Amino acid sequence: MGKKKKDQLSDVVLVRDLKNGDAKAMEEIVRRYSNKVYNLAYHLTRDASAAEEIMQDVFLTVIAKINTLTNDAFFSTWLYRVTTNASYGFLRKEKKFTEQTVSEEEVDQEPAADYEYDWSTLPDDILLSEESRRILQGSIDSLPEAMRTVVIMKDVEGFSNEEIAQTMSLSVPAVKSRLHRGRLILRDVLAEYFRKYTLGEGDRV
Amino acid sequence: MKCIVCSSLFQDYLENTLSQDIIDELNHHFQFCNKCRICFTTYSLTITLSRKTEQPCCVSPESVDRLRSMLLERFFNGR
Numbered sequence: 001m002g003k004k005k006k007d008q009l010s011d012v013v014l015v016r017d018l019k020n021g022d023a024k025a026m027e028e029i030v031r032r033y034s035n036k037v038y039n040l041a042y043h044l045t046r047d048a049s050a051a052e053e054i055m056q057d058v059f060l061t062v063i064a065k066i067n068t069l070t071n072d073a074f075f076s077t078w079l080y081r082v083t084t085n086a087s088y089g090f091l092r093k094e095k096k097f098t099e100q101t102v103s104e105e106e107v108d109q110e111p112a113a114d115y116e117y118d119w120s121t122l123p124d125d126i127l128l129s130e131e132s133r134r135i136l137q138g139s140i141d142s143l144p145e146a147m148r149t150v151v152i153m154k155d156v157e158g159f160s161n162e163e164i165a166q167t168m169s170l171s172v173p174a175v176k177s178r179l180h181r182g183r184l185i186l187r188d189v190l191a192e193y194f195r196k197y198t199l200g201e202g203d204r205v
Numbered sequence: 206m207k208c209i210v211c212s213s214l215f216q217d218y219l220e221n222t223l224s225q226d227i228i229d230e231l232n233h234h235f236q237f238c239n240k241c242r243i244c245f246t247t248y249s250l251t252i253t254l255s256r257k258t259e260q261p262c263c264v265s266p267e268s269v270d271r272l273r274s275m276l277l278e279r280f281f282n283g284r
């Protein structure tokens with residue numbers, strides 16, 4: 001079967017072909033998903049060489065365990081779950097990540113916010129400065145795992161709520177709740193930073 | 206509409222999954238509640254900044270080629 005034809009096949013058909021030992025199906029899956037797997041691993045670990053290693057491990061897992069996938073329609077979310085697990089495994093191994101378990105009550109807590117300060121009117125060169133990027137990136141990294149993965153998958157990688165829910169074995173409302181709280185925490189950090197910045201108190205580097 | 210309800214609808218509002226009557230109610234609330242209006246605009250901007258801060262990255266074609274070769278070898282030598 002030609003490459004062009006494989007391009008047009010659904011994941012379900014490709015997975016079925018892969019289970020039947022079709023190497024072309026595997027090549028198409030690599031073409032279709034290698035960048036997505038790499039990006040997700042990169043944004044979770046912030047380490048390019050780790051992301052490449054994780055990508056390799058993920059696809060080796062695909063080959064080794066594809067026959068254990070009972071519902072072929074869930075292939076992509078299974079792939080992303082293998083990727084997130086491998087990424088957090090790497091972070092734990094490197095001690096760059098301390099597991100923070102968050103109860104639903106904690107997830108539901110409303111972060112304190114400076115609602116009165118409207119920093120959305122600041123010019124782009126301040127909003128998108130190197131320092132504000134660093135602050136935001138650090139804040140994303142500091143989010144509890146439950147929120148961090150959801151925020152990265154949704155706001156950085158552009159996954160749908162349903163895909164995230166399937167990947168993380170959560171309900172869609174649970175995904176939305178974690179996403180909302182995560183965004184509020186990030187918003188509060190930015191509000192604090194930009195408020196200090198405009199008052200001339202920012203610890204600019 | 207209470208402010209706490211307004212805040213809980215931000216996500217659905219941004220994803221355009223609310224019915225028109227709720228959207229109208231929210232817009233009406235924003236006209237009169239400065240706190241919620243600021244809260245919403247900064248919430249929305251936080252999402253935009255998160256997206257812009259986290260630059261899209263790309264795996265190199267060489268890495269994909271290496272991966273493909275490795276997988277093919279594994280594939281044909283038995284999984």
